[in-house]
Amino acid sequence: MSFQRSHVQTLKNRLREVPRFITIVAGPRQVGKTTLVRQTIEDRAHRFVSVDPAGEPWTRSIASSARGILDYETADIDGAPRNAAWLIRTWQAARAECEAHMERNSDQPFIFVLDEIQKIPRWPDTVKGLWDADRARGLPMHVVLLGSSPLLIQKGLTESLTGRYELIRATHWSFVEMHHAFDFTLNEYIYFGGYPGSAPLIRDEERWRNYVLASLVQPSIETDILQMARVDKPALLKQLFTLGAIYSGQILALGKVKGQLQDAGNETTLAGYLDLLGNAGLLMGLQKYHVGAARKRASAPKFQVLNTALMSSATPYTFAQAQADRSYWGRLVESCVGAHLCNSARSQEDISYWRESPHEVDFVINDALRRTAIEVKSGPSVGALGGMDEFAKQHTGSNTLLVGTGGVNLTEFLSYPLTHWLEAA
Structure with a gap:
């Protein structure tokens, strides 16, 4: 049996309920979004459609029948553009399959999955209309949408689909x-990080790199960012990512960063690009801990x-040289x-750092009531x-946590989520 992430059980639990919300599965490239959805629905009545004809030029459906499970594929050879009409x-077609399924088995809802939804222009408005129509009819069809974080979160979910979706991150x-x-x-x-697709390659480091x-960095920038958001200086965005990756773990004022970049523009531009990189699951700029958000x-x-x-x-x-x-x-x-x-x-929950020269703390984690400084x-x-x-x-009521040498074993620390260390510190 292939490895299953905890997200599979989360999604299974959602799909056992009466359809109330569109389910959004969003995250960076190559973290297994499509795989976890397939693992969840493999024994359920469903229709799975990839919007990207280059990635998967067919539609797969499974519907229950009197003889068990019917599995068939329909070639997508019409060459139709992926627009609102196609959607x-x-x-x-999914509605028709859902209705046919319900006539045979009314106890189990039907699941409709759309992968790479962000490739359809103005998809949120179309999805909103279709979803609202299904709710008006009482159609028991779950809808699961997959796509990359920047577009899904920034372009549609907080506008057209407000109140109509639940996010699985x-x-x-x-x-x-x-x-x-x-x-x-x-x-x-x-050293090698957490990309499952690259795991078999780590014995050949050049191939892995x-x-x-x-296959990961370039598409994340050129497809998931440059084709989804307005970026006036694409070369600058790429330079900022490379510089930020090399200097990960270091504090660098954006004013100083400009001196190492070509055609850097102003600090507001760099801050905006850093936000885009963060939304794509690549690189963040952690801020200094302050009680006030503006500071x-x-x-x-x-x-x-x-x-x-x-x-x-x-x-x-x-790998050897790094160690x-x-x-x-x-x-x-x-x-x-x-x-x-x-x-x-x-x-x-929030993550930041703290520095008051000559003192510094690597990370500060906090929620509304608790705060822990981590070294x-x-x-x-x-x-x-x-x-x-x-x-x-300076911050009374704070907890402190040492990770690594002389403190919590690194293996143990990486075995629990942030919440645990707010509670346990």
């Missing part, structure tokens, strides 16, 4: 998942890759901790912890 026809794979699925060691996860850059936004960002494969592939270090360079490995470990926090955080140590000795002490002194 309406496809949706109507598929993030980068955790250490526990990569260990169970691919037998990754801790150090392998720190080329795969990450050409936090004005701080210099701390670059943070959301998958350490992005940092390793952007630098010339091999031998204590300073670089320390930044990689810190970036691994930061990526884990970002990927496991819930919507009401990461990967060297042979603990060293000074003045930053955490000073933070706790």
Whole structure:
């Protein structure tokens, strides 16, 4: 049996309910969104349609029958453009299958899946009309939409589909998942990161690096960002990603970053591009912890890759060389901790850093009521912890947590989500 992420059970639970909301499965490229949906619906009556004819030029349907499960494929050879009219026809076909299924088996809802929904122009308005019509008719058809985060979250969900959807956020794979699925060691996860598609390639590092850059990074930027949002300086966006990946774990004021980029423009442009990279699941700029949100936004960002494969592939270090360079490995470990926090955080939880010269804290995690300062140590000795002490002194009621040398074992830390460390610290 193939490995199943926890998202599969979450989706199964949703699909057992009476259809109330459109289910959105969103996340970065190559984190297994399509696979987890297929694993969920494989034994359920469904129609699965890929909007991208290049990616999967056929429609698959499974409907229950008196003799069991009927499985058939319909070739999509009409060459019709993927527009609103095509979506309406496809949706109507799913309705017909749903109605036929209900005549045979009224106990189990029908599931309609649309993959790569973002490729249809102005899809949110069309989906809204079709979904509302189904609700008016009382049609018991679940609708599951898959696509990349930037478009789904920024272009449609908060506008046309407000109140009509629930989001399942598929993030980068955790250490526990990569260990169970691919037998990754801790150090392998720190360096090679959490992309399941690249796991079989790690014994050939050049091939692994080329795969990450050409099959993950390049499409994420050129397709998921440049074709979804207005970017006046695409070359600048790409330079910013590369620089941010190389300097992950370091605090760099955007004013200083401009000096290392060609045609950098102003700091507002760079901040906007950093937001786009974050929404694509690539690179974030963590802000300095402040009680006031306005002051936090004005701080210099701390670059943070959301998958350490992005940092390793952007630098010339091999796996062996990275482990031998204590300073670089320390930044990689810190970036691994930061990526884990970002990927496991819930919507009401926040991640930042803190610095009041000469004191610094690697990460501050908080929700409305709780706050924990985290320091990461990967060297042979603990060293000074003045930053955490000073933070706790200035922010009464804060918890502190040492991760790594002298503190919580890194394997243990990576085995639990952010919420656990707010509660346990």
